[in-house]
Amino acid sequence: MLEMNTRLIDGMLDEILPHFKAMKDRCDRLEARVAELEAGKPEKGERGEKGEPGIDGKDIDEDTVVLRVHDLMVVPKDGAPGKDGKDADPEAVRDMVDDAVSKRFDALPRLPVSSLIDEKGNLVNLFANGEKQEVGRVRGASVMDGKVDDRGVLILRMSDGREIQTGIVRGKDGEGGRQGDAGRPGRDAVEIQIMPGIDESKTYPEGVFARYRGGLIRAERATSPIEDGDIKAAGWGTILNGIAEQAEETIDGGRFTEKLTVYTDGSVVRHRIKSQALIYRGLWTAGNYLQGDQVTWAGGMWVAMQDTDEAPGTKKDDTSHWRLSVKKGRDGKDLTEPKPRGPVIVPGAASK
Numbered sequence: 001m002l003e004m005n006t007r008l009i010d011g012m013l014d015e016i017l018p019h020f021k022a023m024k025d026r027c028d029r030l031e032a033r034v035a036e037l038e039a040g041k042p043e044k045g046e047r048g049e050k051g052e053p054g055i056d057g058k059d060i061d062e063d064t065v066v067l068r069v070h071d072l073m074v075v076p077k078d079g080a081p082g083k084d085g086k087d088a089d090p091e092a093v094r095d096m097v098d099d100a101v102s103k104r105f106d107a108l109p110r111l112p113v114s115s116l117i118d119e120k121g122n123l124v125n126l127f128a129n130g131e132k133q134e135v136g137r138v139r140g141a142s143v144m145d146g147k148v149d150d151r152g153v154l155i156l157r158m159s160d161g162r163e164i165q166t167g168i169v170r171g172k173d174g175e176g177g178r179q180g181d182a183g184r185p186g187r188d189a190v191e192i193q194i195m196p197g198i199d200e201s202k203t204y205p206e207g208v209f210a211r212y213r214g215g216l217i218r219a220e221r222a223t224s225p226i227e228d229g230d231i232k233a234a235g236w237g238t239i240l241n242g243i244a245e246q247a248e249e250t251i252d253g254g255r256f257t258e259k260l261t262v263y264t265d266g267s268v269v270r271h272r273i274k275s276q277a278l279i280y281r282g283l284w285t286a287g288n289y290l291q292g293d294q295v296t297w298a299g300g301m302w303v304a305m306q307d308t309d310e311a312p313g314t315k316k317d318d319t320s321h322w323r324l325s326v327k328k329g330r331d332g333k334d335l336t337e338p339k340p341r342g343p344v345i346v347p348g349a350a351s352k
Contacts, residue, residue, distance in 0.1 A: 114126045145157050148170055152170035153165050192209055193209070194209045194210060194211060194216070195208065195209065195210035195211065196210075196211055197210060197211055197212065198210045198212060198217075200225060200226040201225050201226075202225065203222065203223050203224055203225065204219045204222075204223045205219065205222055206219050206220065206221050206222055207219060208223075209239070212231070212236075212264060213242065213244035213245075213262075213263075213264045214242030214243045214244050214263075214264055215238060215239070215240045215241050215242030215244075215263070215264030215265070216238075216239040216240035216242070216264075217231060217236045217237065217238055217239060217264065218236065218237050218239050219235060219236055219237075220235055220236065220237045221235045222235065223235035223236060229266045230266060231264075231265065231266065232265070238264055238265040240264070241263050241264050241265055241267075242263065242264045243261060243262070243263060243264075244262045244263060244264055245261075245262045246259065246260065246261050246262070247259070247260045248260065251272075252290075253279055253281075254275060254277065254279055255274065255275055255279060255290055255292070255293075256272050256273065256274055256275065257272070257273045257275060258270060258271070258272045258273075259271040259272075259273070275292070276291070276292055277292060278292050278293075278294050278303060279292060279293055279294065280294045280295075281293045281294060281295050282295065282296065283295065283296050283297070284296065284297040284302070284311065284312060286309070286311070287309065288307070288308075288309050289304045289307070289308055289309070290304065290307050291304055291305065291306050291307055292304060294325070295312065297311070297312040297313065298312070298313060298328065299328030299329075300312075300313075300324050300325075300326055300327055300328045301324070301325045301326035302322045302323065302324055302325065303322065303323050303325045304321065304322060305320060305321060305322065305323050306320065306321060308321040308322070310322070312324075
């Protein structure tokens with residue numbers, strides 16, 4: 001029984017091994033072809049000389065051939081009866097199979113099932129039995145930079161001076177797209193109707209023109225209600241940006257006038273204008289004053305000639321900061337007892 005199983009296993013291996021050998025031959029031919037291509041296309045050899053003529057054959061007698069074939073034929077005979085088989089031991093069969101397979105596969109050339117590059121840059125082949133084989137260092141430099149040439153090929157420049165062409169990364173320009181459909185005919189200006197205004201809570205179809213907040217707007221799509229004055233988000237475009245509203249206010253006691261302008265599209269512009277008028281600020285105290293401010297100091301009235309934080313009159317003959325506009329008056333005299341006067345005569349009054 002064991003001998004029969006061994007024969008079966010040998011037969012199976014005899015069928016499998018030719019496939020492995022054929023695969024090995026194809027790999028060898030492919031490797032040789034790659035080496036040939038890398039080394040350059042080989043030149044065609046010269047034509048060899050013509051060989052000498054062969055010896056003429058002789059005619060064969062058909063009867064002689066038939067007799068020779070008959071002599072070579074072997075008539076099979078019945079074999080001797082076989083011996084009774086024994087029950088196979090599973091453990092023994094497994095050992096025999098393992099031994100036969102290992103012997104056959106050990107004779108085969110070792111082919112890796114995959115390859116990888118480890119952290120050190122070594123090419124490592126991996127085999128089916130888990131074994132690893134280091135082929136050699138294939139990565140020993142880092143990428144410095146890269147560029148795409150006119151052909152669309154990415155070229156990497158390595159730190160060791162090598163330039164590696166990795167392949168095409170930029171294809172050719174595509175063909176031009178088809179011509180678009182013709183647009184709708186335009187309308188003459190006299191045919192455009194402009195609405196006198198819109199309701200911000202309503203929607204309008206595309207193409208509607210309307211007056212809005214001092215300007216002219218157009219629906220660029222089916223609009224939605226306007227929220228917080230944002231007409232663009234609602235689908236409106238501004239054709240003419242007019243002034244929606246204006247306001248102004250005075251700041252810093254009238255020193256500045258700030259003007260606020262709101263336009264049709266919701267944009268806001270602020271302008272601040274400085275006034276040159278004289279503005280009385282009261283008694284001078286330490287701080288900043290602007291040109292045109294008036295203060296009282298040391299009994300006089302002073303006018304700031306420029307923006308300053310200096311005190312009035314602190315610099316002799318210097319009028320670049322402050323100028324005295326009203327000088328302090330002289331002190332009055334003490335009041336004396338008035339002298340007696342005579343009677344006061346009022347013209348036209350009757351005497352008593």
